[in-house]
Amino acid sequence: MRNFALIGAAGYIAPRHMKAIKDTGNNLLAAYDKADSVGIIDSHFPHADFFVEFERFDRHIEKLKYEKDLFLDYVSICSPNYLHDAHIRFALRSGADAICEKPLVLNPWNIDKLQRVEEKTGKKIYNILQLRVHPSIIQLRNKVANSLKDKKFEVDLTYLTSRGNWYQTSWKGDISKSGGIATNIGVHFYDMLSWIFGDVQDNIVHVHEKDRAAGYLEFENARVRWFLSINSEYLPSEVKKKGQTTFRSITIDGEELEFSGGFTDLHTLVYKDILDGYGYGLSAARTAIEIVHDIRNARPEGLKGEYHSFLNR
Ligand code: NAD
Structure with a gap:
């Protein structure tokens, strides 16, 4: 049995x-x-100890080590995005591996620095990239791997996940803390796309606002028009009529990828992988962090070129 600590327990x-x-x-x-x-x-x-001050939590972990011979194996990190870097460093300093929520960090250079911390401490950093353990996504990746090497798939990705006004008031609405909507909501999808379709060749942003973002990404094997929003106004009317607040669609060469189910317990699958000696670490996280960093810093081009059809709504 391994020992865990968890940061961000109330979220x-x-x-x-x-x-x-x-x-x-x-x-x-x-x-x-x-x-x-x-x-x-x-x-x-129910027997876990709980702290609301970092200093007391840190002291407790030290005391467990030196007074009770109890060592942490992993620290799970569920804090706001901009704190991941600091909390990962705490985990490794404490002699544990880190299992950190997405996005691992906000900028590519944070990964370089964390690599040094891994080397110094001999401990590992894992990232929750749960779409990589989703059965339909694994199936798609295998299909693409078995297709012609120079084939480019035409992909349209639409992800609408409504959030109320609280979102903008919370850390999630603060670009310096969350990285903005493309970083906070989109990172799963950019990771999935690059994992399936290969290296990034082009990254164009059409719109990047507080409640929606859209752009065009070209990978070795795909040309992707993407649209994300947390504003329920963008939900297709048939979805709204059913009272649903989320709409997820990925079409590949015009064909809908069926992946509406299979989302429960993906975290457990990720943990199993890590505990079995696999899991995705710093190098796996890098491409998606580069993509979101570039999107965050790009000047949106407006309705030009290969833009997603939802921008016409
Ligand atoms: P949340 O705001 O609900 O929870 C964050 C928690 O961190 C809060 O309880 C807050 O009090 C706590 N916190 C803030 N500052 C802290 C500090 N200095 N020290 C300790 N705790 C602190 O957010 P959430 O939706 O649970 O998101 C947490 C993380 O999980 C984020 O990185 C987010 O991107 C990620 N996330 C991942 C998924 C996924 O599907 N993998 C889904 C949602 C969120």
């Missing part, structure tokens, strides 16, 4: 990590969050 995604730790037969020793609404811990690890 939305933390329960999936608690479940993954439990489902893989491991133990949560301690958790930390600056907010104290963490009753959810009782559903998974």
Whole structure:
């Protein structure tokens, strides 16, 4: 049984990590969050210690080591994006590997620096890239790998996931903390696309606003028009009529990729992979971090060239 600590325990995604730790037969020793609404811990690890101050959490981890011979194997990181870098460093300094939420960091050079921390400490950094363990995505990757080497697939990716006004008030609406909508929401998809279709050849941004972003990405094996939004106004009317708040569509050469199901428990699959000695680390995370950094810093071109059809709405 491995020992875990968890940072960001009161947030939305933390329960999936608690479940993954439990489902893989491991133990949560301690958790930390600056907010104290963490009753959810009782559903998974009622005996875990909990801290709302970093200093006390840090001290506790040290004391477990030196007074009780209890060592941390992993620190799971579910804090806001801009804090991942600092929390990863804490994990490795404490003698643990880090399992960090997406986006691993906000900028490519953060990865270079973290690589040095890995080398110095001999500990590893893993990233939650859960679409890479989704059965339909693995199937698609195999299909593309078996197709003609010089084939370019035509891909249209649309992801609408409605969020209320709270989003803009929270750290997620602050570009310096979340990286903006393309970084925070899109990173899963850019990672998936580059994992399936190869190296990036072109990255053009058409629109990048607080509640929507769209652009064109060209990979070795695909030309992709993408559109993301958290604004429910962009939901297709048939989706709205059904009362649904999310719309996800990926068409490849005009054919819809069926991947509506299979999203539950992907975190547990990622944990299993890591515990089995696999898992995706710094080098795997790099391409998507480069893509989101470039999107964040690009000057949007407006409705020119290969833009997504939703921009005409
Ligand atoms: P959230 O705002 O619900 O939770 C973040 C938590 O971190 C909060 O409880 C907050 O109090 C805590 N926090 C803030 N500053 C802190 C600090 N200095 N020290 C300790 N705790 C601090 O956000 P969330 O939606 O749970 O997102 C958390 C992370 O998970 C983000 O990196 C996000 O991008 C990622 N995420 C991943 C997925 C996925 O599908 N893999 C989905 C949602 C979010």
